Amino acid sequence: ExxxxxxxxxxxxxxxxxxxxxxxxxxxxxxxxxxxxxxxxxxxxxxxxxxxxxxxxxxxxxxxxxxxxxxxxxxxxxxxxxxxxxxxxxxxxxxxxxxxxxxxxxxxxxxxxxxxxxxxxxxxxxxxxxxxxxxxxxxxxxxxxxxxxxxxxxxxxxxxxxxxxxxxxxxxxxxxxxxxxxxDMIIKAERYYAMKQEHLAHSDDRSDFSLSFKQDHSTQTKQIRFSLWNLAYNQLNPQEWKKLAVFWKFTGEQIRAIEEQWTGKKSYKEHGNRMLLIWLHGMLLAHQNPVKHIYKDLVEAGFQPLAENIRAASSTGMDSRKCAVS
Missing domain, CATH: 1.25.40.20 (Ankyrin repeat-containing domain)
Structure with missing residues (x-):
């Protein structure tokens, strides 16, 4: 050799x-x-x-x-x-x-x-x-x-x-x-870095300390995650999750990437839930109260009845202040 x-x-x-x-x-x-x-x-x-x-x-x-x-x-x-x-x-x-x-x-x-x-x-x-x-x-x-x-x-x-x-x-x-x-991880990262770039002048790097793009299984967000699941699976009609995604400035590629994982005729429910959890991830990294924003955004996006349902559920089922992760 x-x-x-x-x-x-x-x-x-x-x-x-x-x-x-x-x-x-x-x-x-x-x-x-x-x-x-x-x-x-x-x-x-x-x-x-x-x-x-x-x-x-x-x-x-x-x-x-x-x-x-x-x-x-x-x-x-x-x-x-x-x-x-x-x-x-x-x-x-x-x-x-x-x-x-x-x-x-x-x-x-x-x-x-x-x-x-x-x-x-x-x-x-x-x-x-x-x-x-x-x-x-x-x-x-x-x-x-x-x-x-x-x-x-x-x-x-x-x-x-x-x-x-x-x-x-x-x-x-x-x-x-x-x-x-x-x-979902890549979309979270795309939205996070876009947000960070947009607010560069007022950037707050506190969120970077515990930055993660994985699925959220924390107890602090359990109630809001359940509310979003209920919204996606029991209240949003087909195509409505995409209307919300466009309102929240998801790109066309991001929406198509979520939609490509097809699980059957009712896969739009899972698509909507994933989109809502990605939105929640951005809210928490921006130190925003998701319960307050979901109500306001649903109203502005033309989902007034759903917004009222969310507010009713949040007022009876939890203290909204507990949903914000600081």
Missing amino acids: GNTALHLAAKNGHDEVVGILLEQWGEIDDLNENGETPFYLSVEGGHEKCAELLLEAGSDINVLTQNNSSALQIAIQNGHLSLVTFLIDKNVDLVPKPEQKNSPLHLAVTNNHLPVVKSLLDANHDINFLNHRQETPLHLAADLGNMELVEVLLKAGCNLRAVDKHGKTALAVASRSNHALIV
Whole structure:
């Protein structure tokens, strides 16, 4: 296989042997038949001490194999977080070479290695880097349906409008893949960052401390969530949820993405409920009282009877002040 003694020592994690060999070794970046250096093999095997000795001796940290794989990429694929951190600390190149199809962040997302994703983002890896198919890491996470990865990328402020080579945003990819929870998370993020941009001059970053785009299961919002569920399932007629969505400035793409998850003739009820929960998420992040706003907005949108029902339910069933999450 073209391995030298140094290759074999590094591959098997024999750091003492590596140390002895390096005392008189000439070319430390010898390539085997796969174009792998001893340093690459040490990283592939997860042998940090060997990798450190070889780097100190002058090994090339960014050399590519015949398959255009780098030491950082193989560490990511194998989920070796400590080695990824080690390589980042040694200033490994986070920008892929032109012949590489994916960035390190793409690979971490594809392999579902959340700690590695966080480590790369902490190292200022370009969160919006495009791979060979013009996909951002968010495109891949949305297609996989991994909520934890999507949450991390959304909170890190990735570009939500980037399109792949087919002209699809991450929202469209999630919708096409029938990942309803991911669709709702991305819409929440789009509306949140649009709101933040709109009120930049008066921005209040208190909400960022506990920012999340996942489903809300908190006890503080249980009653208002039930009221919104009742509104969607028992009071709104087909198409009326979309009228409300337009009133609340949901975009056409957002409405279509919600609607694409079809569950039957009465799926409009679930669509309406999801839209209302997304609206609630924005209200709470803006530190607004949702009960007060739902009544006022229903009236303005032409749903006076529904508004009265909501007010009656809120006055008999709860104290509206308890619905605002501060």
